[in-house]
Amino acid sequence: MSRCCKHDAPNPPRPGTGDDPAKHADTTLHHWRIDGMDCPGCAGKIEAALRRLPGVHSAEVRFATERLHVQLTPEGSREQVVRAIHAAGFTPFSEQDNTPDSSPFWRRHFSLLVLLLLVVVAGATQLFLPAAGPWLFTLATLWGLLPIARQAGRLARSGSPFSIEMLMTVAATGALFLGETAEAAMVLLLFNVGEKLESLAASRARQGVKTLMALVPEQARRLTAHGVEKVAISELMPGDEIEVHPGGRLPADGTLLNAQAAFDESAITGESLPVERKQGENIAAGSLAVDRAVRIRVSSRPGHSTLDRILHLMEEADASRAPIARFIDRFSRWYTPAMILTALLVAVLPPFWLGADWQTWIYRGLVLLLIGCPCALVISTPAAVTSALAAATRMGVLIKGGAALEQLGKVDMLAFDKTGTLTQGQPVLHELCLYDAFKRRQVLALAAGLESGSHHPLATALVNAAENEGVEPIEVGEKHTLPGAGIQSRWQDQPLLICTPAHLDGSRFTPEQAADIERLRSAACTLVVLVVNEQIAALFALHDPLRHDARDGIAALNALGVRSLMLTGDHELTAHHIAEALGMDYRAGLKPEHKLREVARLSEQGRLGMVGDGINDAPALRRASIGIAMGQGTDVALDSADAALTHNRLTALADTVRLSRVTRANIRQNITLALGLKAVFLVTSITGVTGLWLAVLADTGATALVTLNALRLLRFRP
Template sequence: MSHSCCSGKSKPTQSEAHQHNSHCCDATASPHSHAEHDPHDSGHVHDASTEDDDPPRAPVSGNQRHSWQVSGMDCPSCARKIETAVGRLDGVSQARVLFATERLVVDAAPTLSPSVIMEAVGAAGFTLSGGPSRTASSATQSNWLRENAGIISLAAMMGLATLLGQVMPELGQWLFTLATLWGLWPVTRKAWQLARSGTPFAIETLMSVAAVGALYLGETAEAAMVLLLFMLGEKLESYAAGRARAGVTALMALVPERAIRVRDEQREEVEASELRPGDIIEVAPGARLPADAVLLDSLAAFDESALTGESIPVERRAGEKIAAGSLCVDRLIRLRVTSEPGHNAIDRILQLIEEAESKRAPIERFIDRFSRWYTPAMMLVALAVILIPPLALGADWETWTYRGLALLLIGCPCALVISTPAAVTSALAAATRQGALIKGGAALEQLAAIDMIAFDKTGTLTLGKPAVTDLEVLGSAEEATFLLTMAAAIETGSHHPLAQAVVSHATEQGITTAAAGEIRALPGMGVEGIIDGKRWSLLAPQHQQGLDEPTQARIQSLEQQGKTVIVLAREESPLALLALQDQLRSDARAALDELKALGIEGVMLTGDNPRAAAAIAGQLGLDYRASLLPADKVDAIAALSGQRAIAMVGDGINDAPAMKRARIGIAMGSGTDVALETADAALTTSQLHGLPAMIRLSRAALANIHQNIALALGLKAIFLVTSLLGLTGLWLAVLADTGATALVTANALRLLRKR
């Protein structure tokens, strides 16, 4: 059909995601596309990133890409240690650890054996395994005793030493020494491994120096306590990291590894990785989809809560696309696969999470750089505390050595380093569970500052699907039902949005469409066809003859409401008016009210005509700019950016430039690939209530980061003074550091419960 009064948006397509490989990738493979960033756009979140914060680049020509799963990481600083160890190898052009998905990606020359990379990582104290697993570990419970054997044995030896020390003090002292040496062995080994791999000033180094110094001073009980508290702190960090990655682990477990494929009515169980677009699969009630697919049955219900955050099962009809990982609720169904292996909706989300981790918040990047010189600086300060008072003032060596060691432990940057990434990771995981993807700490920090949001209209504030709102009979004796039947008959088979709206409206009314022949599209005018020997037509008003003044006045009134009007005629005699309009999203008004309560104003930027824009904006109480080309939207964003911190929300290709120009771009989950790739955040569901939730979460995360930094630095400042004055000893110093880490971690984990 060719109605001249409507233009449709480009059809959304599934974004191609990076495939997680456990083997080498050919360097000539086409890399995942990224929108280029405007170097002049100083306000955009991308420009805050440094080169080190970018996601893994496409491998240099001639190199090979390797990928492994990493185990043994407790916090993001572990990722930096691995990158340092691998980056020092000859032939490695890039080494990136994606902490959220525990994946190491290395680009290296073909002459460099993967075993050399694995040895380098092993020498740094971490373990690599074959490839990314899509299932959560089931061995956690059975390995608990083995994983915690060091802490348990050290605590048992210290307990025994304390008891025996009450009876035989000298034996208790020797047992504390033995306990210290027992606990010191794995710590010093790790410190030596990290020093050899390029990280000499790790926390393990500080603990080793402090424990050895305490033994030298005869403070054996304190030396053992320092190591025990350090081990407990490491476990706490590991627990926090695991909790923060829980959302990612749950996502990876959503896609089943096996699927039922149907060929020539024969059912066969195959690996999910064997499925290809066009394959027919069968999914039973209670099972999840192994790939993105189109429903072949007439109707089925799906639980999509794991992907969209919507707890109520959604009904889908034949021809609708269902995302991988969705749960079939009510019946045995058949679907046609549409995604390649490794390129389904879950893979896209995982890739966005990996990209998010690479784009760290400015405050996080600052703390990371700060900590690189902070640790060696604190070691020099501690050395000065040990040497200067005895040498310059004749003070007691033992006293100031003890105070220097305490200062060394207080200077541990653990709590400070983890303060930001713990909050960011928790916030990103919470957002993912609630149907939102925020691409990293930088985007999270920018979201918190937003005070204005610009919205695209079609597909963002509206459904992007016109629907029949009015059917008015023009003084004819014919009934409205009969006229709707005729209109649907000549529109049947057309792919035009207005035609499909008329047919859908008739179907919803329970009308059986009549048979029409000689259906012919009239370019720029409408459509016509023959029914029972009579010529019926649906035309734009300006192409319809015989409209009287009252009818023209009614048409004008409907158009002023932002509606599109077409005229149904029989043998060129007008019989009815059909008015169609794009429908507002059901939650649009409520979402805008929530944003206003948060102090965020809205403006609508649309390419539609001013009448249609005014109708929608009037319903929502929004300011608007109409008849905008993509370049005009960019200019509008640029003008508004001079006064406000503005975000752009859209779903189409034409929205991408404006999204890039805004402080931060937010894509609707049903949007085009270009919009999703350009955006700094995305709603995996197309429900606008996710926007105020995303803003609230980002503001809570920023407040959490500030709280964490204050806790970390405040406790260190207090114990720094008390240690120099001799009021606190070694075990209180390490307790202060471990306690600060515990408080910071616990505070960050509160974000996981944020709704």
């Protein structure tokens, strides 16, 4: 009889890091680490500056890893490259120099703190001594403008004349010249704060690369004819034999020499349950030895392991992803020089060609310069983005900047990892089938007694199941681990065994027990059998349950017209079961490179977002138009993503998509309002209908209106 019940509870370079010098026999490859890059646009500015130099065959900046790769012909020199990088406003270091900046906070942000203090003091003074306020605002403007103008000059000389720094220089200078000192100072303060936040986000993203590489131990236990010796992983070569103790990670790819062993490969495949490997099978670097000490024959060269390839995939995804240029930066390419030229022509041409009054037309040119000052435009977009980011944070969603926020509202499809994203990521007891005269509490106590002390996820699930039902583990005799099979012991002079059904002869199962096994396997459960005195006592079915809001989250996305797809390294049966329960499509059995390839293919068909939590998801998170990490996910996934669900609520995805769409509409309204007012006053200024004071009113009024419109986003509710 069976009773089943459900239970709900200087090394060689890494591959791909720059061109191979062998491809160009007359060139040499040089590397630098670049400090001071705040966004991918900075990487483009460095490349533009270097490619103008004689003797530079190619120049490529990997923003994610701060690495610059330059191929020099015999005519080029390292000193020339270093000078050009400095001239563009960035700092090059040798790759070996990784000393972190240990200077205090106030020293690193001294210029911004002084600017903030000057603006606050000027604002307070304006209330009590109106005559002194403009002078203090002027001082604040000059303090904030000097480094920006200097950087604008450097970029102009290195091939980027109409950068956002140039736009800010013209805007602040124009406002300052026409007496709008407070507005000029506030624009510069907002710009500097934004630059610091971008720099912080960039540093966090690069920290993810270091976290990924930290999975590989610095030393390995190499087996030699004289015993075991500890060596640096850079000394491991193909053919070396190493030993890894339980709980240790493999330092390199290799072949298993033991008969059988279990490995936690979640860092590579995303699969939550350990995988049993047999002698001769390949094991990836970063895999965790679960149940016993193992011997591995190394098969990868230093810098060419599976984890190195994942790092390379992250760099490739970052490089192939077209940088999302900020709207103001694109707009400044023609707007700033066009408005300066127009103001100059208005001031000079009528008096020169028509004999008109010089003073009148110079005055109108100055009015036009103020009208053309893009202060309202500069403030309106970041004001809307800042308000939306604050609203998103209140909903439990951390979004890394305006570009990511904008992309969220454009996605046509969201691709999900399974383990830890759609599911909880931890196996639990789903169903327990009892046979013969055995009782539920008895078999739970025996299973917990056998599995106590083990770090295997299945063992933890069984121990937790007994604890949740208030069952104390039964003390059993000495336990013996059967490599790759299970655990055996004795209880009341009876042999005990806990293992998977695959390790028992099929003839030992009754037709009823075989039917239970087949039914539970088809339900995508992992099975464990308890054998007492050679009798099948119980069948434990464990599974990784769905998140409680997974169905609601997918349904909410469908209602917004956003399709859902599951990409998983798990096997077909489990993937089908999960996808069917959620009503979504799926792709199963995907390794990191396959997942990245699928994301790239889908990205060509439309705007794709990727949601994941594991290290194996990091390349796909970078390659997608928008990458979203679960808040409890690995540091690499969080740092690789453009957004993170800090509360792990999948329903927040649909809320964030709606917020992004509302924000995009708000930004369009702000741009239309700012440019519309300027267009009207452009005509009235040239015709002399409006004077300088109305131009000031129009400019400051537009700034106030777009800011108030942006603040409406703070009241957004899901």
